[in-house]
Amino acid sequence: MRCCVSEGWQMGHGQEPELWEGANKTSFSQVAATLVTYLNDEGEEIMPGFIERNKWKSFLDEFSKRNQLRPTRLEVVGEIGAQEEERFLPLVGVSFDLKGGAAGSVEITLGGETAADPRHLTHTISNVQQIAPLIGAAGLEEGVGIEDKEGTKTLLLFETLPELPETTS
Numbered sequence: 001m002r003c004c005v006s007e008g009w010q011m012g013h014g015q016e017p018e019l020w021e022g023a024n025k026t027s028f029s030q031v032a033a034t035l036v037t038y039l040n041d042e043g044e045e046i047m048p049g050f051i052e053r054n055k056w057k058s059f060l061d062e063f064s065k066r067n068q069l070r071p072t073r074l075e076v077v078g079e080i081g082a083q084e085e086e087r088f089l090p091l092v093g094v095s096f097d098l099k100g101g102a103a104g105s106v107e108i109t110l111g112g113e114t115a116a117d118p119r120h121l122t123h124t125i126s127n128v129q130q131i132a133p134l135i136g137a138a139g140l141e142e143g144v145g146i147e148d149k150e151g152t153k154t155l156l157l158f159e160t161l162p163e164l165p166e167t168t169s
Contacts, residue, residue: 051131057096059131060106063144064093071159072110072143074123078152086110086121088159094144096128104128106146108156125154 051059069092074085089110097105106128111120127149134157136142143157 049132051133056106056128056131057098059133060094060096060144063133063141064091064095067091067141067158068093069113071161073155073157073159074108074110074121075155075157076152077155078150085123088161089119089121091156091158094156102126106131106154108154123154125152 069090071088072091073087076083092109092111094108097103105124105126108123125146125148128146129149130147132145134143146154
């Protein structure tokens, strides 16, 4: 299986994915995000942007490993627009719960790099319906989008820390 970046917001079949309808376009344009299209060895599209439900756990486990400690921005896009939940907390992990009372939910854990660091945020998305990786204009992984049953979208986006000004003595 190969992965390639779709151009713009359009996907392989020329349809904009429902996950992003009505979302805050300013946030998306800041990321210049596109969706990933997966191709089989013959070059046929097999997974246009969204991750298949039976692959959510493994995708999120690998996503967490690849991006651990990257600075983040967490946005929730719902009926009242985009609400920024946090900015610059490092990613600890994203997990999918398969069993128990929280089955079908995704938990995003952000926080300090050590146990002594008091910064911490856990955001849970219940009744997840869709998960899509976000790829930036340069082809790098820029985050993940998650939609719940009510149509609320949660965007976990990676940030670049601001440069510290040079000091002169």
